[in-house]
Amino acid sequence: MRRIFTGILTFSMLLTGCVNNSVGTQSRLEVIKKRGSLICGVSGKIPGFSFLKSNGTYQGLDVDICKAFAAAFLGSSQKVQFRPLTAPERFTAIRTGEIDLLSRNTTFNLSRDSSKGNGLIFAPVIFHDGQGLMVRKSLKINNLEGLAQKSICVGSGTTTEQNINDAFESKSLPYTPIKYQDLNQVVAGYLQGRCAAMTSDRSQLAAAKSGFKNPKAHIILDDVLSKEPLAPASAGGDQLLSDAMRWVIFALFTAEEKGITQSNINQKLEIAKSNPQMKPLRRFLGIEGDLGEKLGLPNDFVVKVITSTGNYGEIYNRHLGPNSKVPIPRGLNKIYTEGGLHFAPPFN
Amino acid sequence: MGNSYNYIKYIKRVAFSNALDSIISLTILSFGISALVNLFKWLVFSANWSVVSLNLPLYLFGSFPGDQLWRPGLWISLFAIFSFITLWGPRWSWLRKSLPFLWVSYAPLGIFLLAGGFGLSAVESQNWGGLTLTILLTSCSAIVSLPLGIALALGRQSTLPVIKNLSSIYIDTMRSLPLIAVLFFGQLLIPLFLPVGLEINRVSRAIIAFTLFVSAYIAEDVRGGLQSMPKTQKEAGEVLGLHPFQITYLIILPQALRIALPSLTNQAVGLLQNTSLMAILGLVELLGVGRSILANPEFIGRYIEVYIWLAAIYWIVCTVMALIARHLEQQMTLDKKDF
Numbered sequence: 001m002r003r004i005f006t007g008i009l010t011f012s013m014l015l016t017g018c019v020n021n022s023v024g025t026q027s028r029l030e031v032i033k034k035r036g037s038l039i040c041g042v043s044g045k046i047p048g049f050s051f052l053k054s055n056g057t058y059q060g061l062d063v064d065i066c067k068a069f070a071a072a073f074l075g076s077s078q079k080v081q082f083r084p085l086t087a088p089e090r091f092t093a094i095r096t097g098e099i100d101l102l103s104r105n106t107t108f109n110l111s112r113d114s115s116k117g118n119g120l121i122f123a124p125v126i127f128h129d130g131q132g133l134m135v136r137k138s139l140k141i142n143n144l145e146g147l148a149q150k151s152i153c154v155g156s157g158t159t160t161e162q163n164i165n166d167a168f169e170s171k172s173l174p175y176t177p178i179k180y181q182d183l184n185q186v187v188a189g190y191l192q193g194r195c196a197a198m199t200s201d202r203s204q205l206a207a208a209k210s211g212f213k214n215p216k217a218h219i220i221l222d223d224v225l226s227k228e229p230l231a232p233a234s235a236g237g238d239q240l241l242s243d244a245m246r247w248v249i250f251a252l253f254t255a256e257e258k259g260i261t262q263s264n265i266n267q268k269l270e271i272a273k274s275n276p277q278m279k280p281l282r283r284f285l286g287i288e289g290d291l292g293e294k295l296g297l298p299n300d301f302v303v304k305v306i307t308s309t310g311n312y313g314e315i316y317n318r319h320l321g322p323n324s325k326v327p328i329p330r331g332l333n334k335i336y337t338e339g340g341l342h343f344a345p346p347f348n
Numbered sequence: 349m350g351n352s353y354n355y356i357k358y359i360k361r362v363a364f365s366n367a368l369d370s371i372i373s374l375t376i377l378s379f380g381i382s383a384l385v386n387l388f389k390w391l392v393f394s395a396n397w398s399v400v401s402l403n404l405p406l407y408l409f410g411s412f413p414g415d416q417l418w419r420p421g422l423w424i425s426l427f428a429i430f431s432f433i434t435l436w437g438p439r440w441s442w443l444r445k446s447l448p449f450l451w452v453s454y455a456p457l458g459i460f461l462l463a464g465g466f467g468l469s470a471v472e473s474q475n476w477g478g479l480t481l482t483i484l485l486t487s488c489s490a491i492v493s494l495p496l497g498i499a500l501a502l503g504r505q506s507t508l509p510v511i512k513n514l515s516s517i518y519i520d521t522m523r524s525l526p527l528i529a530v531l532f533f534g535q536l537l538i539p540l541f542l543p544v545g546l547e548i549n550r551v552s553r554a555i556i557a558f559t560l561f562v563s564a565y566i567a568e569d570v571r572g573g574l575q576s577m578p579k580t581q582k583e584a585g586e587v588l589g590l591h592p593f594q595i596t597y598l599i600i601l602p603q604a605l606r607i608a609l610p611s612l613t614n615q616a617v618g619l620l621q622n623t624s625l626m627a628i629l630g631l632v633e634l635l636g637v638g639r640s641i642l643a644n645p646e647f648i649g650r651y652i653e654v655y656i657w658l659a660a661i662y663w664i665v666c667t668v669m670a671l672i673a674r675h676l677e678q679q680m681t682l683d684k685k686d687f
Contacts, residue, residue: 045640051641054402054644054646055414058411081474084474092536325648
């Protein structure tokens with residue numbers, strides 16, 4: 001018996017030993033480059049953000065962000081593999097290195113960011129979500145006060161339930177919560193007319209609404225009850241990768257701010273090349289300076305990203321814009337020059 | 349003629365013998381008929397089956413690369429072909445004798461066809477999905493957990509205290525844990541225990557978790573069979589001068605397994621249905637792929653169609669498994685008659 005135990009012990013020590021030697025302190029970005037493909041954790045089950053198309057490929061806002069990373073890191077938006085993950089396993093998957101980074105509707109908050117919490121590093125917020133309320137248009141309710149004395153369908157035991165309670169209590173408005181186990185039941189209860197309004201994250205309300213028989217008969221109120229900033233994340237303690245991710249997102253924002261799109265990027269490139277005095281644009285597009293190199297990326301990574309996915313506004317409109325199947329008003333997700341929250345520091 | 353007259357008489361006697369009975373029967377009948385009519389109306393006119401027809405490859409193969417679809421396709425068709433041969437195939441003895449080997453090699457063949465290697469291009473496990481993944485999870489877990497379960501059952505009957513106690517502790521622990529907890533353990537904790545860099549893919553982890561769980565139940569089923577063996581069988585073997593190993597292998601196990609077969613079938617069907625739990629752990633097996641398709645904005649809200657379709661697939665596969673098991677039982681009882 002003892003011999004077996006010692007055997008197992010030596011074997012496991014051997015295993016940990018050789019593995020530690022081979023991994024060392026290499027940045028994940030180097031691992032990605034060596035592998036030649038990016039492994040991206042997504043949800044795969046959120047309309048507009050990530051879902052399976054009939055041809056077997058993943059699509060959505062979260063998916064396009066992964067593609068932008070792949071274009072910047074590896075030069076091609078095709079060099080990315082998607083791993084569908086559920087909420088409980090997403091952080092384990094990052095910690096164990098099963099995925100390189102997470103682009104899965106993850107709310108950026110203190111306990112997930114801190115080294116004594118989940119120990120992640122978050123890239124800039126790519127979608128400002130927040131809890132909202134949906135009502136029937138025919139009720140002519142247009143704000144929270146209009147819902148006083150009414151019943152509201154809500155998922156029980158969630159922060160959603162807590163938030164709606166806080167919102168009504170702070171205005172000392174009475175209301176009746178009708179609680180359900182999950183979002184599908186909330187939607188069903190709302191459609192059966194059990195309550196005047198239903199509450200959930202605004203992106204989910206929009207998705208649910210687009211599945212209704214008559215989506216136009218329902219409106220999402222302007223009131224936002226909570227902050228849900230959704231951001232891509234990577235494992236903590238890896239500055240090379242997290243910096244690269246941060247500046248890819250900033251590049252998407254800056255491109256929209258500068259009016260650089262998928263269709264005019266080549267034009268802009270020509271203009272920048274023939275006009276040596278347009279310093280900021282030349283630096284941004286990697287014609288002069290070594291901004292990309294500082295991040296461990298090719299100097300023209302911005303060009304690669306915009307060519308393959310377009311700027312942030314284009315990505316947003318493709319999946320969540322007014323002509324998409326899941327239209328969500330841009331609101332806070334506009335670029336800062338248009339009154340939104342998306343702001344990128346200078347590319348200097 | 350007389351036959352149908354009997355039926356009418358029977359129905360009259362059972363359902364319309366007095367006024368109250370007639371009223372009850374008619375109410376039930378009208379409810380039943382209107383439900384059926386509505387169901388038919390919905391299935392044919394209201395339901396929009398494009399969510400099924402447009403995504404057919406996804407349900408069957410997940411997001412397997414398009415040019416390699418023949419591999420899971422071949423594997424799934426082999427399941428149909430093997431089942432057909434087993435149930436209604438010609439009774440050539442060489443074919444009958446090779447059938448067990450065909451079935452045993454089915455799971456390893458599946459891993460080879462899906463994963464690639466030896467001349468086939470490698471396909472990573474996150475591209476496996478749909479019915480293919482469901483059947484892979486079921487067949488691999490079944491094929492590993494059956495011998496493991498038998499070993500545990502024999503271990504529990506052993507006279508060596510260490511083996512006996514270890515088997516008992518293992519079986520009792522596993523049976524006192526809910527399956528979903530074991531699956532969470534497989535998906536979330538196994539990767540944390542492993543040294544950094546050493547990675548077991550998620551499909552294998554699911555198979556390991558299912559195997560650990562199911563083998564405990566199989567062990568108990570087999571133990572039921574073992575305990576129903578009269579002591580005289582063992583004694584007869586001893587009189588013949590057989591080695592204890594031979595007694596177990598040649599006399600006890602074949603009979604015990606035959607007795608345990610119905611409950612083993614139960615385990616297999618249960619295992620197939622339990623693989624759907626992996627949908628909440630992020631594998632895109634049959635149920636998971638259904639949920640991913642439902643997130644496609646083009647098909648939002650088509651829950652009922654998708655779930656009816658999935659139920660139909662599960663029903664077909666489970667029925668085939670049950671038929672094969674019944675066929676096996678019948679064959680085994682035939683052997684008995686030969687005595």
